[in-house]
Amino acid sequence: MPVHTQAGEPRRPPFDAEAARRLREALGMTPAHVAYGIAAAYGMPLSPATVTAWEAGERAPSEAELTALAGALWCAPGELLGAPGTLHEYRLALGLAAADLARRIGMDPAGYARLEAGGRWRGTERQAAALAEALALPLPALIRFTGRDALLTELLTSAATTRWQAYVRPVGKVVPLPKAQLREVLQDLHADYQATMAATLHWGGGERAEESGRAGRAFLDGILTEFWARAGTAHP
Structure with missing residues (x-):
């Protein structure tokens, strides 16, 4: 069954103001030059003050403005963006x-x-x-x-809380990583979860059991990020 991807997109791209200023200065251009270039080539009347505001981080260009700015600065749009997240x-x-x-x-x-x-x-x-x-x-x-975060989280949770060996193949169907690497990561997640639970449990009863439950839930809440980190792949 299909699941939802990220809930919508931001109205403005993640603009890298410092990169825009650095690229402009490297070309020996002023904000007025940039504004003129955008207006002449893309038909977007802009004031130099707008370019200055972009570079100061006070405003961010729209998608169309970003494309025009990249053209005026002779660079790819990606050079004017922060780390993409969507x-x-x-x-x-x-x-x-x-x-x-x-x-x-x-x-x-x-x-x-x-x-x-x-x-x-x-x-x-x-x-x-x-x-x-x-x-x-x-x-x-x-x-x-592609909407597989929820399924992967479910599989990782089961691997950490039950027999991790049974989940190497199912996780591998979602994440195309080498089997040996998946075995190592799942085994480590399982061991750390069990250690987290054991560290807060003893024969003292109720209060410690409740503390253990909180620690276990916190571990599982972050299991997807932890999986990517241990697999050597940064989570976006």
């Missing part, structure tokens, strides 16, 4: 139009637009692989954007 931002960083990306991965443009707006992933494994390749997605981001 599907929209990964696409924007590469300067790809949504319709072009949809065609590249073999997806209906309207369906892809719904996905970026926080809809459900309804694509195939082939389309997921094409999406990862087109956007150079790290594995955690691909799992999140």
